[in-house]
Amino acid sequence: MVCRIEQPEQQPEANAPAPAPQRVAYREYGPDGVVAEAPLAAEIALAITYNGLSQAVMMVSPGNLEDFIRGFSITNDIVSDLSEIYDIRLSHFPQACQADVQISSRAFWALKDHRRQMAGTSGCGLCGVEALEQALPQLQILEPSPLPPAEHLQGLRERIEQAQHMARSSGALHAALYFDAQGEVRLCQEDIGRHNALDKLIGALLNAGIDGRQGFTVVTSRCSLELIHKAVRARLGTLVSLSAPTALTVQWANKHHLNLIHVPHRNAPRIYSPI
CATH class of the missing domain: 3.40.140.10 (Cytidine Deaminase, domain 2)
Known part of the structure; x- marks a missing residue:
């Protein structure tokens, strides 16, 4: 069973830098047990589809996502240069983002041919939202355990x-x-x-x-x-x-x-x- 991905949030500026670190409460493990806050980095699940075909889901820092997608597309040999990327559309969800990337016909056919050759070991072909639901699964709640001394x-x-x-x-x-x-x-x-x-x-x-x-x-x-x-x-x-x-x-x-x-x-x- 997987969790339900809610409808997209309001779209931030395209390729926006990462938001400021979120301040999260913690308790010092000591005699006084002082409660304080620390800034912690953010992460989200990012699903990338090319011309509607799901290619990858990964955890990333939520900033400069368009730059990441361009770099990912080049370094994974999905496109030969940036002229083959026609459009990048980001849909933001709580804890997640879906990137719909439009690429040239040549690059897309090459990608599909590569996936056919790797059919036994590569992606599942799920749509982007389904892939995000697998990246943010519904897990069983544990019984609380005591802290170690x-x-x-x-x-x-x-x-x-x-x-x-x-x-x-x-x-x-x-x-x-x-x-x-x-x-x-x-x-x-x-x-x-x-x-x-x-x-x-x-x-x-x-x-x-x-x-x-x-x-x-x-x-x-x-x-x-x-x-x-x-x-x-x-x-x-x-x-x-x-x-x-x-x-x-x-x-x-x-x-x-x-x-x-x-x-x-x-x-x-x-x-x-x-x-």
Whole structure:
């Protein structure tokens, strides 16, 4: 089941820059539990269709979207130059945007021919709105889980560095780790892809029969909406990120009762969900 995409909002100026960061409340994880606000980056789901054919859905920052579409079209070899892009029309929805791009007949036939050759591995051919609904799915609400004790987050970055054996030798790797109810590292999975690292960890937890609602899971990468989707589907209790979440990520974590904690470099951990 997928969520319903509402009717388009009032259209902002074409190719407008990103809006100012949204200020989002958090609670410091400390004795005083001070509530404050931090500016967090925005993200939206963007669906791109060419001459009515759905090509891609991705999470992006909501600014300079026409520039992004032009660059995406060139670098993915959909058009050979900008003269083959005739029009870009943006329809804005809550948390999403649909881009209807009109391209030359030559570019469109080449795109369709490429999709036929990749039929076993490429897109589903859904319309743009249907694709957006899949990018913003309806997920099951979790049962609330207790937050991990604050002391379990102390020295977290150093303990992660110790657990990342491959990254210590090669670098360029994301990690997803599971800390048990005693605050000890039980599992560490590494990958060049942040989504892959979390998928590997979730697979290992399931294979080992470990209840992800106990303890907490850490991702070393940016905490984007896709990682929230994965955590909720895997029924994790607490997701800890070393990088700040986006405003949309916080909204979805609170909605689905997923504990979300950011551990900054030099400040106390910040609880964004529950708040």
